[in-house]
Amino acid sequence: MPDGNRQIVLTSRPTGWVAPENFELREGTVPEPGSGDVLVRNIFMSLDPYMRGRMNEAKSYASSFEIGEVLQARVIGEVAASKNDGYAAGDIVFGMLGWEDYSLAKGAASLRHVDAELAPLPYYLGALGMPGMTAWIGLREIGQPKAGETLFVSAASGAVGQIAGQIGRIRGCRVVGSAGSDAKAAYVADELGFDAAFNYKTAESYLAALQERCPDGLDVYFDNVGGAMLDAALEVANPFARFVECGMISQYNLVEREGVQNLVYLTRKRIRMQGFIVSDHSDLLPEFMAEMAGWLESGEVKYRVDVADGLENAPATFIAMLKGENFGKQVVRIGPDS
Amino acid sequence: MPDGNRQIVLTSRPTGWVAPENFELREGTVPEPGSGDVLVRNIFMSLDPYMRGRMNEAKSYASSFEIGEVLQARVIGEVAASKNDGYAAGDIVFGMLGWEDYSLAKGAASLRHVDAELAPLPYYLGALGMPGMTAWIGLREIGQPKAGETLFVSAASGAVGQIAGQIGRIRGCRVVGSAGSDAKAAYVADELGFDAAFNYKTAESYLAALQERCPDGLDVYFDNVGGAMLDAALEVANPFARFVECGMISQYNLVEREGVQNLVYLTRKRIRMQGFIVSDHSDLLPEFMAEMAGWLESGEVKYRVDVADGLENAPATFIAMLKGENFGKQVVRIGPDS
Numbered sequence: 001m002p003d004g005n006r007q008i009v010l011t012s013r014p015t016g017w018v019a020p021e022n023f024e025l026r027e028g029t030v031p032e033p034g035s036g037d038v039l040v041r042n043i044f045m046s047l048d049p050y051m052r053g054r055m056n057e058a059k060s061y062a063s064s065f066e067i068g069e070v071l072q073a074r075v076i077g078e079v080a081a082s083k084n085d086g087y088a089a090g091d092i093v094f095g096m097l098g099w100e101d102y103s104l105a106k107g108a109a110s111l112r113h114v115d116a117e118l119a120p121l122p123y124y125l126g127a128l129g130m131p132g133m134t135a136w137i138g139l140r141e142i143g144q145p146k147a148g149e150t151l152f153v154s155a156a157s158g159a160v161g162q163i164a165g166q167i168g169r170i171r172g173c174r175v176v177g178s179a180g181s182d183a184k185a186a187y188v189a190d191e192l193g194f195d196a197a198f199n200y201k202t203a204e205s206y207l208a209a210l211q212e213r214c215p216d217g218l219d220v221y222f223d224n225v226g227g228a229m230l231d232a233a234l235e236v237a238n239p240f241a242r243f244v245e246c247g248m249i250s251q252y253n254l255v256e257r258e259g260v261q262n263l264v265y266l267t268r269k270r271i272r273m274q275g276f277i278v279s280d281h282s283d284l285l286p287e288f289m290a291e292m293a294g295w296l297e298s299g300e301v302k303y304r305v306d307v308a309d310g311l312e313n314a315p316a317t318f319i320a321m322l323k324g325e326n327f328g329k330q331v332v333r334i335g336p337d338s
Numbered sequence: 339m340p341d342g343n344r345q346i347v348l349t350s351r352p353t354g355w356v357a358p359e360n361f362e363l364r365e366g367t368v369p370e371p372g373s374g375d376v377l378v379r380n381i382f383m384s385l386d387p388y389m390r391g392r393m394n395e396a397k398s399y400a401s402s403f404e405i406g407e408v409l410q411a412r413v414i415g416e417v418a419a420s421k422n423d424g425y426a427a428g429d430i431v432f433g434m435l436g437w438e439d440y441s442l443a444k445g446a447a448s449l450r451h452v453d454a455e456l457a458p459l460p461y462y463l464g465a466l467g468m469p470g471m472t473a474w475i476g477l478r479e480i481g482q483p484k485a486g487e488t489l490f491v492s493a494a495s496g497a498v499g500q501i502a503g504q505i506g507r508i509r510g511c512r513v514v515g516s517a518g519s520d521a522k523a524a525y526v527a528d529e530l531g532f533d534a535a536f537n538y539k540t541a542e543s544y545l546a547a548l549q550e551r552c553p554d555g556l557d558v559y560f561d562n563v564g565g566a567m568l569d570a571a572l573e574v575a576n577p578f579a580r581f582v583e584c585g586m587i588s589q590y591n592l593v594e595r596e597g598v599q600n601l602v603y604l605t606r607k608r609i610r611m612q613g614f615i616v617s618d619h620s621d622l623l624p625e626f627m628a629e630m631a632g633w634l635e636s637g638e639v640k641y642r643v644d645v646a647d648g649l650e651n652a653p654a655t656f657i658a659m660l661k662g663e664n665f666g667k668q669v670v671r672i673g674p675d676s
Contacts, residue, residue: 053606245604249349252602259597263564264590264615266393268581273611275604 008099023315041076046125126329132160147172149219157184159329206232234262243273304328346437361653378415385465462668469497485510487557495522497667544570572600642666
């Protein structure tokens with residue numbers, strides 16, 4: 001057994017932007033599995049915008065991270081030692097584990113096996129994981145895009161946005177994306193097959209950018225950002241548009257949130273705006289996995305992952321992701337594949 | 339036949355608040371019905387907040403009022419002359435007619451008979467008319483209140499709010515209302531049976547006022563006002579709350595609309611916010627009329643009407659209603675019942 005276990009601990013709660021001082025890297029010990037437990041050597045961990053909410057004091061839907069405790073994340077790892085009949089050393093597993101080299105899954109809670117042959121391991125934190133299922137559920141339950149409709153996706157090159165746009169394309173929609181650089185906009189248009197995309201950071205007006213690219217208006221908005229882009233989307237929306245309220249990353253680090261002025265359109269355009277959380281729909285996981293695996297295998301869906309190397313870089317990578325500096329689904333490599 | 343027909347014409351479009359200068363009272367002539375037409379002597383006309391939108395240039399869901407033309411309104415009147423087999427002189431009818439003493443319904447378009455025995459005539463512009471059906475449809479299609487849930491209604495003593503709250507009470511909800519004076523708040527609590535109500539104009543904080551009166555949070559918000567009250571309702575909302583976006587009267591006369599900051603709750607609380615327009619659901623009119631007539635007859639639903647006297651006072655009454663100075667459903671008496 002190894003004798004060191006690096007761990008990243010939350011030392012304070014951020015006000016506004018997350019800062020390096022909110023984290024501390026400490027040397028812990030490798031826990032000993034008891035009966036029914038599984039010890040996992042962590043390989044990849046997922047960094048996701050919703051985790052910003054968990055850094056606040058009990059204000060998000062997910063429970064708060066605790067001060068002085070190891071932060072949690074979705075992880076892909078290898079079983080290092082097992083006292084659980086369902087898992088054997090060497091198995092590749094998914095789990096809700098820690099920002100650390102080794103995590104103990106008590107009673108194997110949250111673990112499940114993943115098929116390392118089917119897709120690269122980080123995909124189980126992205127296209128085949130929570131972000132992919134978030135896109136799939138949001139469109140299935142709320143967006144309900146129909147062939148010929150226009151779907152707009154913000155944060156289009158992000159973990160969820162990539163999948164949302166490609167599902168829209170598969171469903172026969174005109175798909176438009178916004179992203180935070182020319183390279184990201186080019187990626188979703190050229191590689192992922194979006195019909196149009198733009199760099200919101202250089203757009204003179206969100207409204208004009210949307211109007212130009214949505215000549216028939218907008219029927220479904222997959223909203224990952226909130227704020228001023230949401231205002232523009234409300235203005236461009238067609239009657240009976242559906243707004244999938246997946247997240248509002250533009251607002252999470254503001255002490256004073258931006259106001260959205262165009263809600264008056266909800267009534268006159270009969271718009272439905274609806275939030276959701278993917279974990280409410282976990283009964284649909286098998287159906288999601290089967291459909292997404294098929295799309296990945298056939299090449300109908302592509303997926304870009306942004307890998308940061310080293311657990312020690314996780315805090316800086318998380319902060320950069322909140323600022324939109326990642327390009328694709330952000331993961332951190334904690335250890336070697338095998 | 340009478341020889342005079344007073345008419346109120348739109349002379350200019352308002353920017354911000356509507357002003358008396360936007361209207362002109364002119365002396366017109368009584369139109370002559372041709373084959374299939376019906377001439378109506380107008381008795382009551384309805385003033386409704388949505389009409390503010392029709393004063394703008396083609397920005398609302400209803401078509402714009404035209405400059406230089408007689409304004410339109412829902413009217414209850416008496417047939418003065420008919421060249422249509424469906425209507426005879428003396429019949430009491432509802433129609434989308436004009437701000438004038440006499441209106442011509444070409445081919446009897448928009449007319450229908452009303453039962454003057456069943457309810458006071460203004461009820462057909464309120465509880466038994468578009469506002470009542472708006473409350474009924476909004477709760478049926480979007481709010482879907484269940485027994486034991488908390489329903490909050492803004493503009494609770496208004497044309498729609500009175501009905502929305504009473505339907506919630508009939509459905510077994512805890513019903514809370516906000517209104518613009520102590521007398522209005524007392525009316526909805528004491529006369530209409532709301533469980534609690536408050537005067538938003540004297541409340542120190544909308545949030546505190548709601549939290550105090552919704553100890554179990556808020557499951558359905560019937561929103562007639564938008565703006566800062568919507569922000570407070572988002573904060574008090576329970577998971578899976580439904581927001582019936584009926585109107586936003588607090589915003590209609592602002593040149594720069596207020597921003598709503600709490601939309602981040604949509605995702606974490608899985609809130610559905612949905613706008614609607616009652617005329618999309620006109621197939622349900624018979625079902626609505628039957629249920630509402632029953633409630634009125636049994637006394638389960640009460641309804642307050644605010645009657646302003648005289649067509650010449652319609653512009654000032656409309657402006658006052660937009661400022662919340664009415665108490666109950668606003669109508670204007672144009673002529674005597676018979």
